[in-house]
Every structure is written in structure tokens, then in C-alpha cells.
Amino acid sequence: DTGVSQDPRHKITKRGQNVTFRCDPISEHNRLYWYRQTLGQGPEFLTYFQNEAQLEKSRLLSDRFSAERPKGSFSTLEIQRTEQGDSAMYLCASSLMGGGSPLHFGNGTRLTVT
């Protein structure tokens, strides 16, 4: 178990640019989640995959956001035309199936939009 890996750890970009983040889950986990965390707040759910299928998207996930999980392995989260309000920590988590299976989180990607 090498844990959930996220890349990059930090990203600074100018408003209007596109950014892409990558998440590598724990290998045997078939569920993968993206959360967003702003300062002083708990993580907020963005989207969720089971294998390669994206099963749920939050209303927080505007049309500028897109997530993929090709082949049910790693996942990418892309933000197009970034805005200052997108500045946050983006957390990826993975889990086994089963309603009580705990989420295992990566260390996150901190995005700063200037």
C-alpha cells in the first residue's frame, strides 16, 4: 500500500489559464473521489468514480471542471479558464466498495490563481 499520490503538490497559475491535476489511487481501490478544501472549511465533494464510470458530480463542479478516470486507474481533474475563486486545495481519495469503507486521502494539490 503506497497510498494515494497526487501531482503536483502546488500549482500557481494566472487567471484564465487551464490546469490539470493527477491522482493515482491505491491500486486495489475501485472508487476514486475528488474533494475541494478552502481555508477554514472541511472538504467539499466534487465528483466520484467507480472504476472508469463517473457516477456523481456535485453542483460545485461547474462546466469549467472536468474529471476523467481512463481505464479505471489514475484520474485527472482539469479546470479550464481558471478564476481566483478556484484557489483551494484539491484532494483526491480512494476506497474499496462498501458503504462503510473509509476514504484514503492523498496530500492534495494546492492551487493558487493570481
Place this chain on the structure above:
Amino acid sequence: AQSVTQLGSHVSVSEGALVLLRCNYSSSVPPYLFWYVQYPNQGLQLLLKYTTGATLVKGINGFEAEFKKSETSFHLTKPSAHMSDAAEYFCAVTGADTGANSKLTFGKGITLSVRP
């Protein structure tokens, strides 16, 4: 739908004192409850969870929590605080009926400070 309330954003205790972090939840179905800890610039680490069975659950680092359905609470405690416990703590809930979906709803978190 589920929600979590963590009263107070900051708790300060002396080293060796009791730690009590409060969590109240709302859920229209039986809940699964979790506590996570987050150290600066890191992801969240699971401390403990309640799904079914014994209502007093023990976790890592000497923490435990008790599920009280009548009070809709899941407070986190530790008998004796250590300096290394200083971190942010999040309570989270999901519905037991979500089946294949383990999506968690988090509280806003409580920052624990430990005084020497």
C-alpha cells in the same frame, strides 16, 4: 441527505489534559460516522469510524468516540493530550443506505492546540 456540525473552530488544552471534540450529525437514514485528522499541508488521515455494532469505537493514537443515536452525536475524546495531537480534526458522515457510494459529508473542522 446528511450534515455535520462541529461547534467551535478552535479548542486549546494543556498537555496531559482531556481532549473533547464535539460532533453532531443529521441524517435521514442510519449513519456511518468518521473522524479524520489533518496536519498542515497534508491530506486527511482516518482516526476511527463507526458503522455498526459497538457504539464506543477506538482509533489510532489513543483516540476514541462514542456514537449516541439519541443525541445524534459522535464526540471524539482522548484521556491525555500530547503535543503531537495538535492538528485539525474533521467529523464526517455518510448514509448507511448509500450502498456503493461512500461519499462523505464533512464538518468545518476543529483546530486543536496543545499547550506545554
